[in-house]
Amino acid sequence: MRDRRSIREQNDPDAMACRALTRRDFVAGSLTIGAVSSCASAAALAQAVPLHCAPPTPVTVPTPFVPEISQPVRVRKSVFELNAQEISRLKAAYAALRRLYEEHPEDARGWYYQGLVHCWYCSGALNAIVGPEIHNGWYFLPWHRAYLHLHERILAALINDPTFSLPYWDWDTPGRNRFPPPYMDPADQTNPLFDPFRAIDASTRIPDNLTGPDVIKNVLGQATFGLFAGVGQGASGQRGAIERAPHGGVHLWVANPATLLPPQVNMGVLGTAAFDPVFFSHHANIDRLWTVWLNTTADPPHANPSEEAWLLQDFVFYDQRRQWTQILVDQVVDSEATLRYRYQPPSAQPAVAAAPAAAPAPPPRAAPARLASTMALEIATSPGGTALTPDPHTLRVAAPPAVQDRLRTLAATPQRRVILHIDGIQVPSDRGALVNVFLNRPDATTATPVSDPGFVGAIVEVPNTVTSAHGHQTTLSNVAFDITAKIASVPLPAGGELTVTLVPFQGGGARPAEISLRYRRIYIAAE
Ligand code: C2O
Numbered sequence: 001m002r003d004r005r006s007i008r009e010q011n012d013p014d015a016m017a018c019r020a021l022t023r024r025d026f027v028a029g030s031l032t033i034g035a036v037s038s039c040a041s042a043a044a045l046a047q048a049v050p051l052h053c054a055p056p057t058p059v060t061v062p063t064p065f066v067p068e069i070s071q072p073v074r075v076r077k078s079v080f081e082l083n084a085q086e087i088s089r090l091k092a093a094y095a096a097l098r099r100l101y102e103e104h105p106e107d108a109r110g111w112y113y114q115g116l117v118h119c120w121y122c123s124g125a126l127n128a129i130v131g132p133e134i135h136n137g138w139y140f141l142p143w144h145r146a147y148l149h150l151h152e153r154i155l156a157a158l159i160n161d162p163t164f165s166l167p168y169w170d171w172d173t174p175g176r177n178r179f180p181p182p183y184m185d186p187a188d189q190t191n192p193l194f195d196p197f198r199a200i201d202a203s204t205r206i207p208d209n210l211t212g213p214d215v216i217k218n219v220l221g222q223a224t225f226g227l228f229a230g231v232g233q234g235a236s237g238q239r240g241a242i243e244r245a246p247h248g249g250v251h252l253w254v255a256n257p258a259t260l261l262p263p264q265v266n267m268g269v270l271g272t273a274a275f276d277p278v279f280f281s282h283h284a285n286i287d288r289l290w291t292v293w294l295n296t297t298a299d300p301p302h303a304n305p306s307e308e309a310w311l312l313q314d315f316v317f318y319d320q321r322r323q324w325t326q327i328l329v330d331q332v333v334d335s336e337a338t339l340r341y342r343y344q345p346p347s348a349q350p351a352v353a354a355a356p357a358a359a360p361a362p363p364p365r366a367a368p369a370r371l372a373s374t375m376a377l378e379i380a381t382s383p384g385g386t387a388l389t390p391d392p393h394t395l396r397v398a399a400p401p402a403v404q405d406r407l408r409t410l411a412a413t414p415q416r417r418v419i420l421h422i423d424g425i426q427v428p429s430d431r432g433a434l435v436n437v438f439l440n441r442p443d444a445t446t447a448t449p450v451s452d453p454g455f456v457g458a459i460v461e462v463p464n465t466v467t468s469a470h471g472h473q474t475t476l477s478n479v480a481f482d483i484t485a486k487i488a489s490v491p492l493p494a495g496g497e498l499t500v501t502l503v504p505f506q507g508g509g510a511r512p513a514e515i516s517l518r519y520r521r522i523y524i525a526a527e
Pocket of ligand 1: 122144251273283
């Protein structure tokens with residue numbers, strides 16, 4: 001394994017100030033939260049983020065993943081519903097994972113390399129060697145599903161219990177918007193599920209503007225996979241609703257619930273998030289909500305993409321036998337059939353009742369990654385980007401009766417959606433951002449709740465890394481909000497002016513002290 005410490009110290013003299021704090025110390029159990037915050041924080045945090053995330057160099061070409069179709073189906077349960085024996089088994093599995101790293105740091109299955117897998121596929125965390133970016137687009141759900149599956153199989157193999165399954169942290173179930181107890185009880189290094197970088201305690205609650213019923217209803221109500229979970233990749237892609245407020249919001253909350261910003265390792269930064277074992281139960285819930293979304297009744301029925309560019313995309317991981325394994329998106333879409341696990345629904349009443357199972361999916365329709373769209377209304381465009389300030393930012397655009405009629409006609413056309421796009425969102429890789437977006441609510445402030453009829457969704461940016469010393473510039477993404485129902489039901493302004501209001505916020509819904517976010521273009525189009 002590379003000696004990250006020497007690379008770090010040669011390149012960054014600041015880091016030497018905190019030389020004693022290295023990733024190794026975090027593992028060894030000598031570190032407490034106090035020690036983290038007492039060290040010059042930027043340097044300490046920089047030490048905590050690996051510079052190189054590449055997996056051990058494989059000795060073979062990847063072996064194709066073989067679905068284990070003869071295995072019994074394993075059941076993933078809510079972490080709040082595990083019995084004592086299941087909690088001990090979960091702890092034993094992560095203890096074995098950490099022990100493997102201690103005894104064989106070069107083993108790709110150990111705790112440290114498992115965390116690096118996420119960093120490798122998250123292009124912000126290192127300078128040169130990167131896997132494909134799997135955030136901000138349509139690989140977000142299937143990549144994390146494959147990662148969780150192989151992680152689960154590694155844990156199962158380490159404790160020699162093929163029935164082992166990951167739990168899910170159902171922050172969307174009423175009363176469960178709090179940190180799952182097994183992961184912080186006890187809150188010290190004797191608990192293999194503990195991570196010293198969290199800033200939550202048993203009384204901290206996730207605010208409703210991140211995971212509350214209005215947010216979850218909005219996410220599960222998204223009409224297309226693209227709106228729900230993203231489409232395409234990179235500068236031409238679009239980040240989906242589930243990746244934003246519930247997913248990104250929970251990441252930020254675990255590491256820094258007071259303000260959510262600035263970025264804090266581990267969970268609050270994508271490059272380090274998977275070093276915290278709770279990452280996997282957070283993502284198991286995201287994965288479960290994918291299935292819930294597919295089973296939510298809608299017309300047309302919710303469906304996965306049918307494009308080959310999505311289905312035939314492959315990812316590589318080391319599996320439980322340390323085999324370099326290639327797995328296709330197509331091999332994970334039916335998780336019960338090919339990966340042999342399913343979710344036991346939470347016993348508590350969900351805040352948003354899942355509708356009964358939908359009719360069988362229609363035959364796949366060929367559709368380009370980004371649907372052909374009909375331009376309806378240009379709202380703002382600036383090639384260099386417009387910078388937000390911490391105050392609400394309102395854009396006004398004339399919408400005379402003819403434009404309003406056109407929007408209403410488009411909104412009323414079957415199979416068409418009216419979409420508010422915010423494109424070219426640029427955030428420095430070491431900054432996060434949270435921005436609520438409102439339509440025709442020019443007076444919206446941080447006090448305006450997400451239950452407001454004008455709320456359309458949030459922009460949530462999880463930083464990739466913690467310091468610009470890592471040499472990263474900006475994360476670029478696009479987001480889209482379905483405003484079809486709002487155009488159809490909410491009266492458009494009589495004055496003929498349509499407004500889009502962007503409201504930066506931080507934890508507790510307060511105004512942030514600063515924000516570093518630019519956007520290039522805002523427009524409404526029909527798809
Ligand atoms: Cu790959 Cu929760 O992020």
